[in-house]
Amino acid sequence: AQSVTQLGSHVSVSEGALVLLRCNYSSSVPPYLFWYVQYPNQGLQLLLKYTSAATLVKGINGFEAEFKKSETSFHLTKPSAHMSDAAEYFCAVSDQDAAAGNKLTFGGGTRVLVKP
Amino acid sequence: KAGVTQTPRYLIKTRGQQVTLSCSPISGHRSVSWYQQTPGQGLQFLFEYFSETQRNKGNFPGRFSGRQFSNSRSEMNVSTLELGDSALYLCASSPQGAGADTQYFGPGTRLTVL
Numbered sequence: 001a002q003s004v005t006q007l008g009s010h011v012s013v014s015e016g017a018l019v020l021l022r023c024n025y026s027s028s029v030p031p032y033l034f035w036y037v038q039y040p041n042q043g044l045q046l047l048l049k050y051t052s053a054a055t056l057v058k059g060i061n062g063f064e065a066e067f068k069k070s071e072t073s074f075h076l077t078k079p080s081a082h083m084s085d086a087a088e089y090f091c092a093v094s095d096q097d098a099a100a101g102n103k104l105t106f107g108g109g110t111r112v113l114v115k116p
Numbered sequence: 117k118a119g120v121t122q123t124p125r126y127l128i129k130t131r132g133q134q135v136t137l138s139c140s141p142i143s144g145h146r147s148v149s150w151y152q153q154t155p156g157q158g159l160q161f162l163f164e165y166f167s168e169t170q171r172n173k174g175n176f177p178g179r180f181s182g183r184q185f186s187n188s189r190s191e192m193n194v195s196t197l198e199l200g201d202s203a204l205y206l207c208a209s210s211p212q213g214a215g216a217d218t219q220y221f222g223p224g225t226r227l228t229v230l
Contacts, residue, residue, distance in 0.1 A: 032216050043120070043206055043221035051216040090159065094215040101172045102147060102213045106159040 006107035023091030031093040120222035139207030147213025
């Protein structure tokens, strides 16, 4: 079974500083990888996804992530944090096996606090 | 296009009751998935429906069930509610239900079991 690990359940950054959220997956076959963001009392919104194309993926709101097969990682970064980035971020994977449909397995989430 | 809608947004029930939650996917999307979100267990997959058929199921008891209608709208039902069923229930839709598809999430239904 797939599993996803997000290192750090809470991250605090200063406005303007680098945001780095870590995600590692466990799978011998690279899955499809996603980063979602959740604002309070809302559903999840896709930031970006990796589907076997370019290993450096650019998403919305200035976020990007790099797929590293050798490290089974898909870390999310943003060069300069903004107050509006305060939210909870989830890394998720889905299987490339068509029979698995599009079931997402999520990491535990990382809550980002942005300090002025 | 309108996004994924879920009704009701908030629900309060008592133990032993049953509840039905509704999800309307984005127009043209054929796959609907349901997830449970709790502080302790995080986000967990419940089931996925595609063309009115349950294609995948998570590790939840039989009290959790669902269905999909011909217009792709979906409902999930929880019978004999337990306190631990209190959660945010999220519905997501995608065009074909393929692994690479982006899933679009609704705002969720917040269920509180007393």
